[in-house]
Structures are given as structure tokens and as C-alpha cells.
Amino acid sequence: MSNLNESYMKINSIVLGLAVLTVWMSLGSCDRESAVTDVQSPDFTGQLTQQEIDGGVMTPEILWKFGRIGEHRLSPDGRVVVYTVSRYNADTEERITDIFTVTASGTDLMKLTGSDGVCFNPRWKPGTGELGYLSDASGEVQLWEMDINGEEKRQVSEIKGGINGFEYSPDGSRILYLKEVKFRATTTEQYPDLPKADVRIIDELMYRHWDHWEDAFVSHIFVADLTDEGLSGSKDIMEGEPYEAPLSPWFDQAEITWNADGTAIAYSCKKMSANEYAVSTDADIYIYSLDSGNTINITEGMPGYDKYPAFSPDGRMVAWQSMETPGFEADKERLMVMDLDEMKPRYLTEAYDGNVKNLEWSDDNQRIWFITGQQATYQVGSIGVDSMDIEILTDGMHDITSFQVAEGVMTVSRMSMQMATELYRMDADTGELSPITFVNKQIYDHIEMGEVRSRWVPTTDGKEMLVWVIYPPGFDTTKQYPALLYCQGGPQSAVSQFFSYRWNFQMMAAGDYIVVAPNRRGLPTFGQEWNDQISTDYGGQNMRDYLAAIDEVAAEPYVDEERLGAVGASYGGYSVFYLAGIHEGRFKTFISHCGIFNMESMYTETEEVFFVHHDNGGAYWEEPKPRNYRFSPHLKVSEWDTPILVISGEYDFRIPYTQSMQAFNAAQLLGIESKLLIFPEESHFVLSPQSSILWQREFRGWLDRYLK
Numbered sequence: 001m002s003n004l005n006e007s008y009m010k011i012n013s014i015v016l017g018l019a020v021l022t023v024w025m026s027l028g029s030c031d032r033e034s035a036v037t038d039v040q041s042p043d044f045t046g047q048l049t050q051q052e053i054d055g056g057v058m059t060p061e062i063l064w065k066f067g068r069i070g071e072h073r074l075s076p077d078g079r080v081v082v083y084t085v086s087r088y089n090a091d092t093e094e095r096i097t098d099i100f101t102v103t104a105s106g107t108d109l110m111k112l113t114g115s116d117g118v119c120f121n122p123r124w125k126p127g128t129g130e131l132g133y134l135s136d137a138s139g140e141v142q143l144w145e146m147d148i149n150g151e152e153k154r155q156v157s158e159i160k161g162g163i164n165g166f167e168y169s170p171d172g173s174r175i176l177y178l179k180e181v182k183f184r185a186t187t188t189e190q191y192p193d194l195p196k197a198d199v200r201i202i203d204e205l206m207y208r209h210w211d212h213w214e215d216a217f218v219s220h221i222f223v224a225d226l227t228d229e230g231l232s233g234s235k236d237i238m239e240g241e242p243y244e245a246p247l248s249p250w251f252d253q254a255e256i257t258w259n260a261d262g263t264a265i266a267y268s269c270k271k272m273s274a275n276e277y278a279v280s281t282d283a284d285i286y287i288y289s290l291d292s293g294n295t296i297n298i299t300e301g302m303p304g305y306d307k308y309p310a311f312s313p314d315g316r317m318v319a320w321q322s323m324e325t326p327g328f329e330a331d332k333e334r335l336m337v338m339d340l341d342e343m344k345p346r347y348l349t350e351a352y353d354g355n356v357k358n359l360e361w362s363d364d365n366q367r368i369w370f371i372t373g374q375q376a377t378y379q380v381g382s383i384g385v386d387s388m389d390i391e392i393l394t395d396g397m398h399d400i401t402s403f404q405v406a407e408g409v410m411t412v413s414r415m416s417m418q419m420a421t422e423l424y425r426m427d428a429d430t431g432e433l434s435p436i437t438f439v440n441k442q443i444y445d446h447i448e449m450g451e452v453r454s455r456w457v458p459t460t461d462g463k464e465m466l467v468w469v470i471y472p473p474g475f476d477t478t479k480q481y482p483a484l485l486y487c488q489g490g491p492q493s494a495v496s497q498f499f500s501y502r503w504n505f506q507m508m509a510a511g512d513y514i515v516v517a518p519n520r521r522g523l524p525t526f527g528q529e530w531n532d533q534i535s536t537d538y539g540g541q542n543m544r545d546y547l548a549a550i551d552e553v554a555a556e557p558y559v560d561e562e563r564l565g566a567v568g569a570s571y572g573g574y575s576v577f578y579l580a581g582i583h584e585g586r587f588k589t590f591i592s593h594c595g596i597f598n599m600e601s602m603y604t605e606t607e608e609v610f611f612v613h614h615d616n617g618g619a620y621w622e623e624p625k626p627r628n629y630r631f632s633p634h635l636k637v638s639e640w641d642t643p644i645l646v647i648s649g650e651y652d653f654r655i656p657y658t659q660s661m662q663a664f665n666a667a668q669l670l671g672i673e674s675k676l677l678i679f680p681e682e683s684h685f686v687l688s689p690q691s692s693i694l695w696q697r698e699f700r701g702w703l704d705r706y707l708k
Helices: 004-013 050-054 276-277 505-510 527-534 541-553 571-579 598-607 609-616 628-633 631-639 657-669 691-708
Strands: 033-035 070-073 080-089 094-103 107-110 119-124 131-134 142-146 165-168 174-182 217-227 230-236 256-258 264-269 284-289 295-297 308-312 317-322 334-339 345-346 357-359 367-372 378-384 390-392 399-406 409-416 420-428 433-435 452-456 464-470 482-488 514-518 561-569 589-593 644-649 674-678
Touching: 050 409, 070 119, 070 399, 070 409, 070 420, 080 119, 080 571, 094 119, 094 165, 094 644, 107 541, 131 165, 165 256, 174 256, 217 264, 256 308, 264 308, 276 609, 284 308, 284 317, 308 357, 317 357, 334 367, 357 399, 367 399, 399 433, 464 541, 482 505, 482 541, 482 571, 482 644, 482 691, 514 541, 541 571, 561 571, 561 691, 571 589, 589 691, 598 609, 598 628, 609 628, 628 631, 631 657, 644 657, 644 691, 657 674, 674 691
Parallel strands: 378 399, 482 514, 482 561, 561 589, 589 644, 644 674
Antiparallel strands: 033 107, 070 080, 080 094, 094 107, 119 131, 131 142, 165 174, 174 217, 217 230, 256 264, 264 284, 284 295, 308 317, 317 334, 334 345, 357 367, 367 378, 378 390, 399 409, 409 420, 420 433, 452 464, 464 514
16 A cells, blocks of 8 residues: 555554654754653653643543653663654644663663654664664655664665665664555556546455555565665565565564574465455465575464464574464464474463463573463463463553563563553563653643552353443542443453553543443453353343443442443444443443444445454355344344434444444434534544544533533
8 A cells, every 4th residue: 555654653653552652842853862850751841731730630632742652672781772752742733753762770761863753663783782763854764773872863775665664684784674565557557548537446355454445555575685885685575476564454563573593584474365365364474585585384274363473592483373263353362383393383372261462582492471461451471382381470450562571681561541651670580560761750740540440240141240440530439420331342352451542541530430341241361261252242241241330330329320321432332332222221321433333234344354254153145144133233223212422434444434324324313312423534543633632522522411
């Protein structure tokens, strides 16, 4: 796709997580800024207005002043951390991403780049103590290098069209980089006499994905020699292939890696036709040899997702994440290891009822570090390659989202519902975390966060469900508060200790609402059986789980059971639509963002057909029709009787905005108080500052209208 630079950076600013920092402040144009405070916090003096300080709680405007830490990298000697910090000016919607360093003990903070553009993808250059990074300072994203003090900046690459990511080879003599390549003629080239014709000519599926229309370009992996004069001998290791790596729609560079001696590159790819791509999750691990130029598929015959390869330090083995079930994007993430001499995969986590991700080998090739879910939190663990013994090394109410290991030092990125991502040093023996950064200290100094508590709620089928309850700042047990049932998306995505820049629990609680966030059926971190139950049962047990959670919390004396609302996005938006037809008067209002309304039309509107095919149990035209279609919200719309706000984005190709239009139109025709927000330039997520602030104002205004 021709907008890959923009899409790659935009997508990586949201997930998995949350890859960049967004605070607007006046830092000037200097190339270096140094500050040392109690926990290494840059000086954000004057960032909050007096009105925001006096308010003392989260607001949409304050949320867009938060710093969002992106990726971090630990130096090979384990002494220094390099990381990115991005920020937005909500008035101009300009984003700036800068690069910082700090010691692994949290001292000597330095700002290395000059707040004059986007600088990202920082990497330690092997054997030099220098840093490489990507910057758009020249007008296109190119590879730059600088010394560890942020001085002597120099542009290394001059690749037409720019690049989207890079990695040094282990000895620093080469790089791999990501670039778009053209694989078919454009419409203008097909009809050169019609230069003003505007049409998309489509003859196969996957013509659009997530938030972009597919065009004549795909992302490929290139290898080049790196010398003092720059890059030379660039080679496309996927030349002639109409496939993309990393995989769309996330374009996660972590899917590509060098082996230890820099002679091979492993990567994930779905090498199949577009129609096959739409119905399959069969991504494979490929290894390209730089010496021979040959590529081999080491996961042939494994029909699910195989991604994120990681070579052992001795180069003898490769580990990766693997899903077994074809077409099931939320299957168990297994840890597989293959001895490259034997070429037979071993399933290391077969006895472990949990997922693993972010794989990292120990220096002695004996253990693999990973991140795993534990009852709606994410922790660091490790497993013995031969013994297969598993240790969970951290605990607590937090999500660890990434980590780095070097010379016995481990650093992690950590978030919780009360704090955005910060960097910590981890004691590998005790799991104890010590803060390295405190990017948003000056915000936390002036606003109060609501308390987060966990409670176990009995379900209707005799099980126990973890429910997070977020209380308003200054919570008073003698008062009565309205409450919101938060319905999670996914549908298989844990309500973990995430800090969201969209569906932010502290923002909801700051409006004097109690937020009830259940880990209902279908969510990971509670074992695969709990996760898998929701497939083909969208309107079944998980709906009863929702109601069990809100009923129990609503029975508390400090909750006004006459002022309950339900809100959610994606599958959570579907949940809201479905609950609107079965809630029996519990709720006084609903908000649905990008929800499924008609499951039959959704089957042929969405792009990744494998998702709806697996979760519905087949196509709606099959005989007998799969039972999940009976849970389509449009079939219960005659039971709707409650005000509803419906929201969508025109660039949402996962759950197209026409689903939201159907729901709103039905509500209007039924005479139900309703409002529709359509964001023409937004996708499944509302990402631009001013649209996001408007979204939050409308969200809060709607709730206040019906619950206060």
C-alpha cells in the first residue's frame, strides 16, 4: 500500500501496545536536553492549565498531554536504555517523537533529538556505542545515526520513498530494512488515456484491510551492506513475491529477526493468494540465507498463525509463537522450538494452560523468557528449553508489555489502570521492579486517580469471574453513584491492567461513575477453556457473565441501581447492541462504538473472513445455519426501548460503519432516543487528538444526560 509509512507509524501508535508518547510541551529546538530528578522526569512545567490543575481529575484534554513511551532498547552492556517519547499538540494535531536515554538505574536522563519531527526505531549499533534510528527530518523516513550524546547526527540512507523499519545485523556490517515495492500496475497505468478516472478495480478478496485499501504496493524486506559511506548492495529478499512482511495490518517489525552470526533472517509471512489470505490464518516462518539466497519454510504443514521467530544465541535453534487451529486468530499461543539440524518442532508449553509472547533466549541457550497472562494481568516468565519447567517471575496489578535483557540486566515496560507506560528495572531473581522513568510525574502530581479493586463474582454456571471495579476519585461510601458496565472487545482480549488512550477507565471514573469491567467468558489469561467458550456462543454465557457482574456491584449501597449504563467497542459494541434487547430494564442508556449489528451482513462486509467464519461456525447460507447467527442483535431490535449513542469511523474495514448505521436507523424508526457519530477519517479507533477529544465529550455528555 502506498501509504505504508503513514499507516505503519499510525498503527504502531496504538497497540499491542501503545508504542509512542504524546504530550505537548515547549522544549525548544536544541539537540540535547539533560535533567535529573528523583525518578528521571523531564521538566513539563506549565503543561497543565490552572483550570486543569484546579479540576484535579482526568479530562480529555489532560489525556492528550500524557507522555506515551514507545519502544525501548537496552544497551549491550546493560547500562543504558534508549527509548522514544511522542507528544501531540491538540491544537495543530502535530505529533513529535523524540529519542531519550537514561541509565538502567534511572539516572542521567538525556534527550537526544530536537523536537522537530518524528524519530523512532532506535537501535544500538553493534560494537560502536552509537545509535541508529529512523527520522523524517529529510522529508522522507530514512536511517540516521548519532553518538550516545545525541551529537554528530548523520543521514545514512537515501532510499527513494523512504523506509519503515530497520535492524542492524549482529556485527553491524549490514542492515535489514522494510520498504514498499510495487507488484502490479496501477489503474492509471492500465488506462493511460484516462488520467482523471477514479476507480478501484477489484477481482479478488482482501482488497482492503483494517484501515486501508490495498493498492499496487506491498511491504518487503531488504538487506544492504553498511559502510562509512552509507548503504550499498541493497537486495530484496522477497523479490518478485506479491506478499508482505511484516504481516498486515499491524506491520510489526518484531516478526523479523537476524540469526546470531548475521548469515540468515527469519520472518513471518502468509504466502498465498488474496482469496486464501482472507479465509486463512496460515502464516509461516521463513528463513532466508544470505549466503545462498535461498528461502525455506520451517513451519510447512502447521495451519495456524506461526509468528515472531527468535534465534538462539548459538544459532542452532529457533523459537516462535504458534497457533494450532486453522482460522482461529485467538487460539492458544504456543511456544515452539526447532533444532535447525533436525528440523522437527518441539511444543514446549504443552503442559502450560496459557499464552506466551515476546520471546527472548538466555545467553546460555538454556531458557526462554516470555510474557504471559495471569488472571487479567501480564507478567514475565521463563521456561527451560530441555526441562520445560516454567517460572512466573513477576506478579501484581500491572501489565508488563515488553522487556529487554543484556548482561544479566532486565528492563521492562509496565502499565496499569492507574498509570500509563513507564520503564522499570527488574530483578530477575525476585521479580521486584524499580522505576527508571516517570514521564508523566507532573500530571500525576496534580490529578487524582480512582482506586482500582478486584472482586470475584459467581457466574450463573457455578464458576468465578474476575471483575475490576474502578471507583471515582474521592470515592465516598456514604454517597450513591451511577455505574457503567464496560463490555470488552476482541472478543478474545483480556480486560487486563491496560492504560488506554481511548477507552480510559480513569476518564470514566472521573465523571463520578463507578466502572464495572468483567473478564467475562471468552477472555484470555484464565485458561484456554475460558477463552474458547465464546466462539459460536456470542449471545450465551458471556452475556450472562456481563449481567452477573453488574447485578452484584449494583447491589452495593453506594451504587444507584436506577442509574446504570452499558458501554463498549467492537465486540463490546456488539455486546451493547445485544444487551439492549435482553437487559430487562437494568440499563438507562447505552453507548456502542463500532459494534456488529447484523451478523449475516457482517460475514460478507468484513475483510478477514476467517474471523467471522470461525466464531460463527460457518457462513450464514450453510444448512443448517450455524447457531451463532441466532444471536444477531438485529433480531432483537424490536425489544429495544432505551436511549443509545452509536459511533463509528468510515475507515473501519473490520466492522464497517454501515453496521452502526443499521443500528441507528433502526433506533430512529422505532422512536428510540438515539444519536449517531460518524468520523469520516477515523478507523476502528479514533486516533487524532481533536476527534478523540470530541468523542470523549460526546461520550460523557450522553452518559450525564441519562444517568445524572
